[in-house]
Amino acid sequence: MREDRLASPTLEDVARAAGVSRATVSRVINGIRNVDPEIQETVRQAVAAVGYVPNRAARSLVTGKTGSIALVVSGAGQFFARVFTDPFFGRVVTGISGHLRPLGVHLVLMLAEAADARAQVVDYLRQGHVDGAILVSTHAEDPLPAQLVELGPPVVLFARPAQPIRISYVDVAHSAGARLAADHLIGLGRERVATISGPLDVPASLERLSGFREAMARHGHAFVPSVEGNFTQESGERAMERLLAEHPDIDGLFAGNDLMAQGALIVAQSHGRRIPEDIAVVGFDDSSAALACRPPLTTVRHPVEDMSAEMARLLLAHIQEPGRRVTSVIFEPDLVVRQSA
Amino acid sequence: MREDRLASPTLEDVARAAGVSRATVSRVINGIRNVDPEIQETVRQAVAAVGYVPNRAARSLVTGKTGSIALVVSGAGQFFARVFTDPFFGRVVTGISGHLRPLGVHLVLMLAEAADARAQVVDYLRQGHVDGAILVSTHAEDPLPAQLVELGPPVVLFARPAQPIRISYVDVAHSAGARLAADHLIGLGRERVATISGPLDVPASLERLSGFREAMARHGHAFVPSVEGNFTQESGERAMERLLAEHPDIDGLFAGNDLMAQGALIVAQSHGRRIPEDIAVVGFDDSSAALACRPPLTTVRHPVEDMSAEMARLLLAHIQEPGRRVTSVIFEPDLVVRQSA
DNA sequence: CTGAAAGCGCTAACAA
DNA sequence: TTGTTAGCGCTTTCAG
Numbered sequence: 001m002r003e004d005r006l007a008s009p010t011l012e013d014v015a016r017a018a019g020v021s022r023a024t025v026s027r028v029i030n031g032i033r034n035v036d037p038e039i040q041e042t043v044r045q046a047v048a049a050v051g052y053v054p055n056r057a058a059r060s061l062v063t064g065k066t067g068s069i070a071l072v073v074s075g076a077g078q079f080f081a082r083v084f085t086d087p088f089f090g091r092v093v094t095g096i097s098g099h100l101r102p103l104g105v106h107l108v109l110m111l112a113e114a115a116d117a118r119a120q121v122v123d124y125l126r127q128g129h130v131d132g133a134i135l136v137s138t139h140a141e142d143p144l145p146a147q148l149v150e151l152g153p154p155v156v157l158f159a160r161p162a163q164p165i166r167i168s169y170v171d172v173a174h175s176a177g178a179r180l181a182a183d184h185l186i187g188l189g190r191e192r193v194a195t196i197s198g199p200l201d202v203p204a205s206l207e208r209l210s211g212f213r214e215a216m217a218r219h220g221h222a223f224v225p226s227v228e229g230n231f232t233q234e235s236g237e238r239a240m241e242r243l244l245a246e247h248p249d250i251d252g253l254f255a256g257n258d259l260m261a262q263g264a265l266i267v268a269q270s271h272g273r274r275i276p277e278d279i280a281v282v283g284f285d286d287s288s289a290a291l292a293c294r295p296p297l298t299t300v301r302h303p304v305e306d307m308s309a310e311m312a313r314l315l316l317a318h319i320q321e322p323g324r325r326v327t328s329v330i331f332e333p334d335l336v337v338r339q340s341a
Numbered sequence: 342m343r344e345d346r347l348a349s350p351t352l353e354d355v356a357r358a359a360g361v362s363r364a365t366v367s368r369v370i371n372g373i374r375n376v377d378p379e380i381q382e383t384v385r386q387a388v389a390a391v392g393y394v395p396n397r398a399a400r401s402l403v404t405g406k407t408g409s410i411a412l413v414v415s416g417a418g419q420f421f422a423r424v425f426t427d428p429f430f431g432r433v434v435t436g437i438s439g440h441l442r443p444l445g446v447h448l449v450l451m452l453a454e455a456a457d458a459r460a461q462v463v464d465y466l467r468q469g470h471v472d473g474a475i476l477v478s479t480h481a482e483d484p485l486p487a488q489l490v491e492l493g494p495p496v497v498l499f500a501r502p503a504q505p506i507r508i509s510y511v512d513v514a515h516s517a518g519a520r521l522a523a524d525h526l527i528g529l530g531r532e533r534v535a536t537i538s539g540p541l542d543v544p545a546s547l548e549r550l551s552g553f554r555e556a557m558a559r560h561g562h563a564f565v566p567s568v569e570g571n572f573t574q575e576s577g578e579r580a581m582e583r584l585l586a587e588h589p590d591i592d593g594l595f596a597g598n599d600l601m602a603q604g605a606l607i608v609a610q611s612h613g614r615r616i617p618e619d620i621a622v623v624g625f626d627d628s629s630a631a632l633a634c635r636p637p638l639t640t641v642r643h644p645v646e647d648m649s650a651e652m653a654r655l656l657l658a659h660i661q662e663p664g665r666r667v668t669s670v671i672f673e674p675d676l677v678v679r680q681s682a
Numbered sequence: 683c684t685g686a687a688a689g690c691g692c693t694a695a696c697a698a
Numbered sequence: 699t700t701g702t703t704a705g706c707g708c709t710t711t712c713a714g
Contacts, residue, residue: 008468010707021685026709034683053468057407058707060398061690071450090430097452101461106470109412109450111438120442127349127394129447233633266635292574292633294607351691362701367693375699399691402706 009050018046029054068106069315070130071096072121074145075113075138087288088304092136092158095308105316118144125153131319134158134311140202154318156311160203160328168314168326170307174204175211177300177333181254181282182215184298184335188280190252194225196239196264198256205231208256208284225250229260233289236263244271251279252341258283258290258299265293265340280341295339303331350391359387370395409447410656411471412437413462415486416454416479428629429645433477433499436649446657459485466494472660475499475652481543495659497652501544501669509655509667511648515545516552518641518674522595522623523556525639525676529621531593535566537580537605539597546572549597549625566591570601574630577604585612592620593682599624599631599640606634606681621682636680644672 011029015022020039027035028043035043046052060066071093093107100107108130112118125133125148132154137145140162148155149167157169185193195212198205209226216224225247229235236255240263243250253268255261261283265275273279275295283290286301310329318324352370356363361380368376369384376384387393401407412434434448441448449471453459466474466489473495478486481503489496490508498510526534536553539546550567557565566588570576577596581604584591594609596602602624606616614620616636624631627642651670659665 011709012707022708023685023687023710024683027684030709036683039684053464055402055707056468056470057398057401058690059709061396061402061692061707062709064690066398068449093450093452094454097450097458101458107450108409109434109438109448111434113435117442123394127397129397262633270635288629289633292603292630294611352693353691363691364693364701364703365699368700371693377699380700396691399706400693402691402708403693405706 008055009052010055011052013050014043014046014052017050018043064128065319066129066131067104068108068130069100069312069319070108070110070121070125070133072110072112072133072135072144073138074111074118074121074135075142088285089136091304092308095305096134096312098305099309099312103316105312112144118147122147122151125151128153132156132315134308134315137161140199154315154322156315156318158307158311162201162203166326168318168328170311170314170329170331171204172302172307172331172333174207174333175214177284177302177335178208178211178254179215180300180333180335181284182212182219184337184341185252185254185280185282186216186219186221188252188276188341190280192247192250193221193252193254194227194243194247194250195254196227196229196236196243196256196260198229198231198260200228205256212254229256231257231259233259233263236260237267238263240264240267244268244273253279253281255281255283258285258287258293258297261297261299261340262289262293265297276339276341282335282341286336290336290338293340298338298341299336301334301336303333307331349396350393351396352393354391355384355387355393358391359384405469406660407470407472408445409449409471410441410653410660411449411451411462411465411474413451413453413474413476413485414479415452415459415462415476416483429626430477432645433649436646437475437653439646440650440653444657446653453485459488463488463492467492469494473497473656475649475656478502481540495656495663497656497659499648499652503542503544507667509659509669511652511655511670511672512545513643513648513672513674515548515674516555518625518643518676519549519552519595520556521641521674521676522625523553523560525623525678525682526593526595526621527557527560527562529593529617529682531621533588533591534562534593534595535568535584535588535591536595537568537570537577537584537597537601539570539572539601541569546597553595570597572598572600574600574604577601578608579604581605581608585609585614594620594622596622596624599626599628599634599638602638602640602681603630603634606638617680617682623676623682627677631677631679634681639679639682640677642675642677644674648672 011022011025014025025043028040110121112121134156136158145161146165149165157167160169160171197209200206213224227239227242229239255264261281265281268279283297283299286299290297290299352363352366355366366384369381451462453462475497477499486502487506490506498508501512538550541547554565568580568583570580596605602622606622609620624638624640627640631638631640
């Protein structure tokens with residue numbers, strides 16, 4: 001005989017069904033202790049019976065919290081484009097969603113490629129439409145991280161900021177990854193190993209390069225030829241041309257990312273080098289490029305899902321405990337061995 | 342002398358500043374006509390002066406609308422993974438965001454890879470936490486499109502549904518794209534052209550195949566050898582091996598997507614064929630694979646951004662006008678000529 | 683441990 | 699054309 005099947009049930013409906021007050025229902029729903037266990041049970045059954053689901057808007061209105069966080073992808077140009085080109089972005093979303101879903105927290109996606117979009121993001125956060133933000137910035141000069149930090153809301157960054165700012169972030173141990181690559185190449189018996197690095201104003205590139213050099217030095221290789229690229233396949237091709245011209249006898253290569261490794265591999269093959277027999281190639285990132293290469297690329301893989309879940313966890317912690325001091329969490333990468341090395 | 346700089350200003354504050362009632366301010370903010378132009382101006386200035394921004398939660402509570410829509414990426418397995426692997430997803434998001442941003446509508450991202458996540462999406466929509474959904478389904482057997490249609494909220498789909506259901510969708514003219522490829526190959530003087538199709542239970546694959554055959558027939562080529570793949574690079578490789586074995590003299594190839602084209606190209610090269618001199622290769626999608634190929638792939642490009650913006654437009658129309666009949670909007674693809682053909 | 687009641691900020695009848 | 703007023707559904711003091 002219920003005629004209100006359409007309008008979704010409210011707290012009031014549950015209260016009536018359970019024979020208690022709205023306040024009590026609210027308490028058990030929000031897990032507040034001071035409720036008689038028996039009544040708790042009654043309420044829970046009533047909730048299930050009427051199919052009650054809290055109304056987010058009403059809750060937000062009174063608590064001032066929204067129950068959602070923003071994933072902001074910020075930056076510009078090719079780097080921005082590549083965030084979407086790689087499985088990377090999907091892995092980030094997967095990791096975050098996996099952590100958020102059981103908690104009932106929602107993810108609002110915002111792109112901030114240009115200045116106007118960036119301003120919108122700032123406004124959006126300022127207006128408190130989300131409780132915090134996870135920021136994936138693809139550009140060393142991106143002003144957004146600093147802007148958000150100044151603004152004050154809880155923010156967590158993917159990767160160490162290019163400029164030192166007070167912000168929590170999650171990153172991978174780049175130098176450890178580079179060391180994995182070096183050890184693998186050495187284990188393969190390679191004697192004349194070179195490297196193609198990413199842009200040296202990006203902290204990650206620098207750490208990969210110095211980590212690689214250090215590990216090679218530890219194996220007695222004092223000199224490692226290196227050429228700087230810019231993370232694109234084309235730059236990898238150019239770098240390999242140069243490497244091959246200056247050091248025609250190299251038998252191992254570590255590239256700062258997979259795209260450059262792919263470019264290098266193609267150039268090496270076009271110069272008649274067999275991969276991995278003549279030159280063993282190791283990349284970094286385990287992107288789609290690594291799988292597209294022939295032979296497929298041996299590469300260093302970030303635990304992106306874990307890192308992303310950690311960002312979500314960290315952000316939620318910052319939201320719950322506003323004064324919390326900023327933290328960094330560093331993850332260890334793995335070596336994925338395929339056929340190129 | 343204001344002491345309330347922290348708490349964000351409310352309608353009340355604006356009303357006080359403008360010397361009018363809350364209702365009037367609300368009217369000008371919501372663009373309701375019946376307001377004296379002069380008062381409108383005063384209100385607008387007051388809004389700017391106090392830095393007012395509407396509180397979404399409060400508004401939602403009373404209107405029952407949320408001002409946000411969901412982008413649901415649904416499906417499973419490799420196809421799901423590939424949505425994120427391609428620039429495709431980024432282009433979709435870019436297209437949607439571009440349309441939504443000026444309208445102040447927000448995008449909530451939901452992944453529905455497994456059954457439990459799918460149930461969550463259904464719940465989420467049922468609870469009315471978003472006003473509607475754009476659904477990108479990557480899997481012919483995905484039950485979500487039908488589930489959502491049955492549920493009733495406004496939904497727009499990317500690509501024609503595998504099963505005929507009453508749902509608005511946006512798609513590309515696959516056969517027209519295939520014809521572009523055929524005409525290009527013929528224009529290049531190719532005489533023995535083959536094709537690698539996608540899985541034939543996917544409408545898009547079928548249309549590409551039949552569109553290609555039809556166009557070739559129009560050029561007098563009654564017979565076009567074809568092998569069925571499954572959209573993966575590996576299947577492209579296998580298909581090409583077979584094609585080369587059965588028809589060693591082919592001089593042109595149209596693949597149902599870039600990934601298969603990439604696989605085919607690599608196999609052809611390993612069999613000593615030069616691309617494009619010996620075999621001209623045309624792909625479909627203009628994905629990252631197209632650029633990664635050496636030589637880069639000539640391919641058919643969807644106007645994904647435009648299509649996505651149209652999905653947003655359509656969805657908003659369905660939200661505004663609940664009874665609206667379902668529509669499909671079909672876009673024309675382009676041929677991107679690179680070096681492979 | 684539980685209930686009554688006061689709003690959170692906004693829109694939308696309804697009056698004026 | 700404008701103002702008054704009654705809630706939207708929820709959390710949260712404050713009493714009991």
